[in-house]
Amino acid sequence: MIWLLLSGLGAYGLAALCGACLRNGRLATLAALAGGAAFAALAVLALLGARLDVRLPLGPPPFALRLWTPPLSALFVLLISGVGILASVYGGAYVAHFAEQKRRAVLTLTPLFLLSMTLVTLAADLAAFLIAWEAMSLTSYALVMTDGERPEVVRAGYVYLVMTHVGAVCLLAAFLLLTGATGSMDFTIWAGAASALAPGLRSAIFVLVLLGFGSKAALVPLHVWLPRAHPVAPSHVSGLMSGVMLKVAVYGLILVGFTVLGPGPLWWGLLVLALGVLSSVLGVLYALAEHDLKRLLAYHSVENVGIIAMGLGVALIGQRAHLPLLAVVALTAALYHTVNHALFKTALFLDAGSVQYAGVGRNLDRMGGLLARMPWTGVSLLVAAASISGLPPFNGFVSEWLTYQSLVRLGARGGPLLALCAFAGVLALALTGGLAAACFVKVSGVGLLGRPRTEHATRAREVPPAMYVPALVLAGLCLGLGLLPGVLAAPFAALASGVLHAGSVLPQTATGAVLVTLPWGGARIGPGAFAAFALAVAATAALASAAGRRVRPAAEVRAPWACGGEIGLLSQYSATAYAKPFRQVFGLIYRPVRSVQVESAVHPFFRTRVEYQGEITPVFDRYVYGPVLTGVLALARYGRQLQSGSLRLYLGYILVTLVLLLTFVR
Template identity: 45%
Template sequence: MWPIRELYSAGLLVYAIAALAGLSAYLRKTHAAWVASWLCYASLTGAALEFFASVGALATGAEFNWSLPSGIPFLHYGVRLDPLSAFFNLTLSLLGACVAVYSVGYLKHGVAHRRPGLFCCFFNLMLLALTLVFTASNVVFFLIAWELVVVTSYFLVVTDHESEETREGGMLYMLMSRAGTGLMFVGFLLLATAAGSMEFQALHGSGEKLSPGVGAAAFLLLFFGFGVKAGIIPLHIWLPAAHPVAPSNVSALMSGIVIKTGIYGMARVFFDFYGNTPVWAGMLVLVAGVVSALLGVLYALMEHDLKRLLAYHSIENIGIILMGFGSAMLFRSFGHPQLAALALVAGLFHTLNHGVFKCLLFLGAGSVLQGAGTRNMEEMGGLIRRMPWTALFFLIGAIAISGLPPLNGFVSEWFTYQGLLAGFGATPTLTRMAFPIAGALLALTAALAAACFVKAFGITFLALPRSENAESAIESPISMQIGMAGLAATCVALGLGATWFIPVFAPITQNAFGVQISGQLVAGNGLLLTAGSLHNGSVSPLVLAIALLGLAGVPLAMWFVLGRKSPRTIGPTWDCGLPGLTAANEYTATAFSKPLRMIFGALFRPRREIQAEFDVSPYYPKAIRFASEIQPTFETHIYEPLRVGILAIAARMRKIQTGSIHAYLAYIFVTLILLLIFGVRE
């Protein structure tokens, strides 16, 4: 018997002790580098314990419950490690472990290194809170853990609080999170009223007990509440503001796992608390997924700030995950549990995969940022020579996120496509058209993502350095490389070994739809992944990878026979006869995305400004200044009016906010009376 419970509790304990140790180091003003190193190793230990607890729970199918009374009504400190929780906890601990190793080297420099104790305190506290979010089994406890994640991650985001951009990003994150929690809170209360309990187990299937109208309201509140955290468009604006300004190891966890708490909440609500949902609900999720995916990648293409670009890609991938969830809900509504299970596997697998490669990419960006000292891609270039390992790991992440075979992104996108394909035959009337259109737009999204990562990798790492910083960049220390190598290896392993990983989803789909699909998704002695059956379609990343290696014999043989003796010289790149190629001749990130900026001009509304200075003739300019920007549509058209409206209301509210304690006491008294009159009916 696997000591799941002991491992789980020990992991939490290690996080807690590390957090306290960090705090005490900070209070004692011990800012030595060893503090950070040891506390990162502590995080690694905690994550490893949690990892084995989750693996144990998934492998044995054992579910454990554990709860402490609190003395406060409705609140139990209850945790439950069921398959869904264990899966998310597995993702968290895997990413947490790699980021912890990376942080050992990362915290030796940068702003976080000035107060290592405090940083590590919040870091461990966030890991603790995230573990609790994924495993809490009581609504109130869940919300407490949820808020703890918000608070700790806020403090981590604003580590560099001396920069105004950081403070603004952090504040936006805080505000949006609060709004989301507010929506969730009401949604949970509606469900809890129907179930008559705050325990998650009692909430199972409680969505149906509500009247259709209230059920719909609860669904929408929870969807948008969790949607803020997940970063679905149009609730995404905090994400590209807050993720880039955080230290890179924090950005990695934010994009890798913190936004996945929103996905976890949705999975819990859609497939546990609601036994079935109306067609419109599934359609809403599917459409939200398509919109987020497509707009996310389009905005990412316009960025030349490496970390903002990655942040927009998180929105895109959340969209792809929601396409899986949305189709799963639609299949359930139309009575196809098998297909629902296939689509849910696609969504959950992509959740894990995105966590892994996005974490890897953010860590890579962190190395670049530390090595080259800038987030602006236009000032990078040629880093592959100075940072070869970082470049290799970033390339693996870029291939994986672009959904290219044989890595893990391909596998989960393949399942998503298969789910969408099956939707055409399995649903009636016009609903069926939504699936292939979603599939076509997923294809567009994936191809645009590939274009974006050609840009991100090509401009950052290839050709000539565009600035002195890039020229003098240095490779990261070994611990940072190990952290990235772990994630890169996971990308490869989850791609090539997907058939061995798929059974993990069996108990999850069993709980959600009463179907264990994973047996049908794997065929051919564990070589093939299938779309439900061999006839529907099959793929084997492992065989494809082996075949690619085998086929390399063909060009190598041709070269050996014919071209072996031919001379190979190194010469300058063709520069049209100009005196030498310089970095100024290179294509820039802005230029790279120019065709797409023009094609999707209706969305971006690009604006550009060219100023030329000349002496004699306008044909011989002395200097040209070029500025180009796109319109942030959501910020200006939705959030700006909202902000103005809220400020106007706040200005009126000021009249009752007198600042006098007597007045506030009177308000409290009146509220109490009203509650006693209306609230207590019995």
């Protein structure tokens, strides 16, 4: 075990070194793969029962850096390393078209980013956790700043840095409160002692932890950094940030919220549930209004983190309300969705990167017809889109179904208040699922189908195999985990009951490889059957269509009538147009602002030029963060008058201080 740890550390370090020093990036990629493999092996061994518990000699005496591998950590290490390997393969090819300096920076920082995420999940005490956590934040910040000469990137990076630092400070505060109360910095001791703390202190710690991890996981309203920072990073890094780094925050929330703080008051769970609802609905709504593919995907991360948070919230409520079964199922749902989101979101970002690599850019309204030109990328994009929309037989369906089930069960077993909350949760989840599907219809319809809207899209070619294969592997995993849900559901349920200390509950949760049966009546799915059914329908339809084609005469192709105007490639149905009804229906939330400028000659009917600009109001920037920033700056401006340049004033400070001290200090 220890050798695996050391070789993983060494390999990632070597990868960073090679990335920094060598012109050729291949060695760096290989070393990063080795590092990922070592940590993946470590995680597998840990999941099989081996234990690792080491202290690193760093820092002054009372501090220690302890690493361990409980099953929960091992699961996340496996996730990080697995996705990390695929992203590294992709990244090695993706950075080939970067300028020398940027390529080196990306190849150096990516392994360090992966390593720090791994270490966060392995950390077993305050110092180790915070060091790894901030290293993760800083490396990702540096990666976001890859295109640092563009002012909007500088701004995005700054917002990210500050939000993440404030989050880390909240974590530090929570951990120090725990340290002060328990007299130790070790997670094991916290877990034992935290339940005896004063309720007020525990709640304060919980709120701080929620702020800290929530800002990293991008729960609304702490999400504002995400749609800024993720799109500007290199695509495989965006994938890692969205797919994996947010999950590290989920890990932290599970670790501290469940294992350390244990069952808390009811409002903890309700708060998390409410944040989940808010995040999922607003995330998907903002995604729908977005036409920059990577920003759209970033907003979907907010949505999916919201779904995970809903599962966590129900689990917290279940733990409190002595419904261990419910808690286990809800936590299982959260874990399952965590893994799923890592898979399909990374795939989606990799595909978006491939599209960018092919020279098409990020704007959906400049794509079109990509499925024909980039078939592999297109297929993986389609599969991932179906998964994220929660369609069977893909994996998103399974975890969303589990979340539904836990919500419904909460409604059935909790009191009237909880029933109401559960009902709201079910509604929100349904709305989210529908809108997500609509959004990905937009992505695949506008981006993949139709005809190319621009010259660049016409010239797009399939990317090298090193880039589309990782995305295909991820897509395959999405399908596999959808067809065989029991493969993960059973171990996750075991893990969840371990985390929740609900050991005896597990045997009642029956799962097979193909079928998941929950411990309450009638709750059972096997997406495989769906798949078989869908396959059968599809096959029938295909046969019928083929038969029909043989019967019908060949179609005649003619130019369409365009009201006397010219029809161009841009005349196709666009993403903006697709989103318009949603913009109108949800106008209350979007607060859309639009301006149409018409230039006409002779008569208003003869338009020479129409300029349309539409955008939605950034509600959180304007109404939440704007006033805070204004307030801080106003205070600072006020405070700066202290140093007005007058020597007499400065002497006056000394005099007043002295007189005040003499007067009031005894």
